Amino acid sequence: VRELDETNFMATSALAELPSKILLDHLHSPAFLLDAEWQIHYANPAAQQVFGLSPDPRPPLALEQLLDHPDQDLKHVKGLESDRGRYAWIRNERHYQPQVSSYALSDDSVGYLLLLMDVTHFKKQTENMTTFLQTVSHDLRSPLTAAKGFVDMMSMVGDLNERQQAMREKILISIVDMTNLVEKVLDAGRLDSEMGTYLLRRETCDPSAIAEKVVSNLTGAAQKKAISLSLEVSPAVPPMNIDEMMLERALMNLVENAIKYSPDGGVVEVRLYVENNRLYFSIADNGLGIPADKQATIFEKGIRIRRAEHRTIRGSGLGLFIVKSVAQQHEGDVFLKSVEGQGSEFLLMIPIAGLNVVGAGS
Ligand code: ADP
Numbered sequence: 001v002r003e004l005d006e007t008n009f010m011a012t013s014a015l016a017e018l019p020s021k022i023l024l025d026h027l028h029s030p031a032f033l034l035d036a037e038w039q040i041h042y043a044n045p046a047a048q049q050v051f052g053l054s055p056d057p058r059p060p061l062a063l064e065q066l067l068d069h070p071d072q073d074l075k076h077v078k079g080l081e082s083d084r085g086r087y088a089w090i091r092n093e094r095h096y097q098p099q100v101s102s103y104a105l106s107d108d109s110v111g112y113l114l115l116l117m118d119v120t121h122f123k124k125q126t127e128n129m130t131t132f133l134q135t136v137s138h139d140l141r142s143p144l145t146a147a148k149g150f151v152d153m154m155s156m157v158g159d160l161n162e163r164q165q166a167m168r169e170k171i172l173i174s175i176v177d178m179t180n181l182v183e184k185v186l187d188a189g190r191l192d193s194e195m196g197t198y199l200l201r202r203e204t205c206d207p208s209a210i211a212e213k214v215v216s217n218l219t220g221a222a223q224k225k226a227i228s229l230s231l232e233v234s235p236a237v238p239p240m241n242i243d244e245m246m247l248e249r250a251l252m253n254l255v256e257n258a259i260k261y262s263p264d265g266g267v268v269e270v271r272l273y274v275e276n277n278r279l280y281f282s283i284a285d286n287g288l289g290i291p292a293d294k295q296a297t298i299f300e301k302g303i304r305i306r307r308a309e310h311r312t313i314r315g316s317g318l319g320l321f322i323v324k325s326v327a328q329q330h331e332g333d334v335f336l337k338s339v340e341g342q343g344s345e346f347l348l349m350i351p352i353a354g355l356n357v358v359g360a361g362s
Contacts, residue, residue, distance in 0.1 A: 027115075030096065034112040038063045038077070047116070050091050063114070077114070094120045130189055137185040144182065148175045177314070184318045187249060188301060191325035200243040200329055204358050207240055207247070207279060207350075208233040211272055214251045222259050227266045229259070234273040241358045242330055242350065250326040253319035254283040254346050260313050261344075262287030278332075279350045286343035295336055299324040323348060330356055 021042065024031045030047035032040050039060035043053045051066055063077065077100060089096045096116035105111050151171050154160060160168060190198035215231045222229035251270075258268040262285045271282040288309050290298060297303050304310060304317040320334075323346075327334045330350045338344035350356055 029118055030116040032063070032114040034063055034114060035060065036110045036112075038112065040066075041111075050094075050096075050116075089116060094118055095123045130192065133185050134189045137182045137189075140178070140182050144175055144179050148172070148179070151175065181316055184316055184322065187246075187322050188318045188325075191246075191322060191329065192301075193325065193328065198246075198329075200246065202241045202243055202355065204239055204241055205244040206237075207242070207281070208237050208272055210244060210248050210251060211270055211281065214248060214255055215270055217252070218255050218259060221256070222268065225259065225262070225264045225266070227259055227262055227264070227268055229255075229268045229270070231270045232272070234271075236274040237272050237279060238274070238352065239358050240279065240350070240352065240356050241360055242356055243326070246326045246329070247350075250323045250348060251281055251283075253323050254281070254348065257319060258283050258285035258287065258344070258346075260315070261285065261310070274352065277352045279352055281348040281350075282345060283348075284343065284345040289340040289342050289344055290336065290338040291340045295338060298336065299334065 021033075024033075024042070024044045027044055028046055030050045031044045032047055033042040035041055039062050040053075041060050043051065043055070045055075047053065048055055053061070067077070077098065089098055095118070097119045099115045099117065101113050101115075102110050103113060151168060154168055211231055211233065215229060219229060255268065255270060259266075262268060267286050269282075269284045271280075271284075273280050273282070288307075290305065291307075294303075294305055298305075299320045301321045302317040303320075304315060324334050327348055327350065331354060332348070332350040335347040335349065336344065337347075354360060
């Protein structure tokens with residue numbers, strides 16, 4: 001055993017002494033060594049092949065010259081050191097996820113390693129999964145509509161006794177739940193910034209009318225939990241050129257969540273106001289709140305909080321992804337202020353600028 005250990009130790013120490021360039025030479029992923037000015041001093045064989053470069057570009061080539069996609073400007077690359085970056089670089093129909101790390105050179109200057117991980121395979125898998133989900137969800141719509149139609153008609157073909165009534169109600173609730181889930185999956189697929197094909201249907205509409213409709217639709221759900229649900233609209237809210245249906249869905253998700261994740265007897269306040277030429281929908285609750293370490297990822301697809309209190313509440317983890325996508329498609333964003341155990345405030349912001357302004361065209 002001792003002998004084996006020693007051999008292993010020798011192998012590791014010899015490995016540790018391998019010049020790092022040799023390792024990069026054998027990597028299947030494109031890799032670059034860059035200087036502090038982001039100039040390429042070394043491109044490994046995979047990078048040479050993908051970008052058609054010579055092994056040792058002289059004089060050093062500015063990385064900028066390889067960047068020919070809107071997502072690939074130098075500012076984006078520099079930002080990758082702290083943020084992995086969601087967007088893959090596309091070359092010859094392959095998708096690469098860039099990663100940057102800095103290292104200190106012997107003369108105390110900084111250099112960068114830029115690694116492009118080939119994620120084509122994962123991308124394809126995600127696409128297949130999304131397409132599959134879209135197809136299944138779409139095909140579930142008709143049977144669900146039929147089921148709801150027949151349940152609605154049951155009382156017309158004869159009297160139902162009390163137990164049958166109660167069962168009918170439960171079937172109806174399940175059908176509505178399923179329909180909502182199907183619609184959410186379809187919305188999330190349509191709005192996906194990488195795969196979706198949804199184009200906003202802009203029209204002149206009054207944002208306060210959207211809020212009134214959503215609040216009125218959810219008054220019943222709030223009453224069931226004895227939650228006080230209120231709406232306050234500032235007189236400064238102007239008509240806007242926005243996608244009414246999508247904005248209604250986004251707001252619906254936020255108010256539904258505020259009700260879902262608040263205890264009985266809670267308070268949910270919806271406010272619309274204008275600040276610095278931006279329209280804000282604020283949805284505040286005094287419910288479960290969201291832990292600080294989860295707040296950054298909560299808007300991603302499929303993310304739910306893994307806490308017992310949240311687990312007892314049904315959901316798909318798609319609602320906030322839809323909200324963020326709708327905001328971004330309107331050049332806006334969504335912000336969250338939350339303290340676990342005390343409550344949350346979601347701010348859906350739409351700039352009163354560009355195409356969002358009435359009269360700016362569609
Ligand atoms: P869903 O509610 O369908 O799970 P969402 O994307 O709408 O999906 O929300 C993601 C997660 O964020 C939820 O599962 C929940 O844990 C948390 N969350 C959302 N809104 C609130 C809220 N108002 N208060 C507390 N937690 C929330």
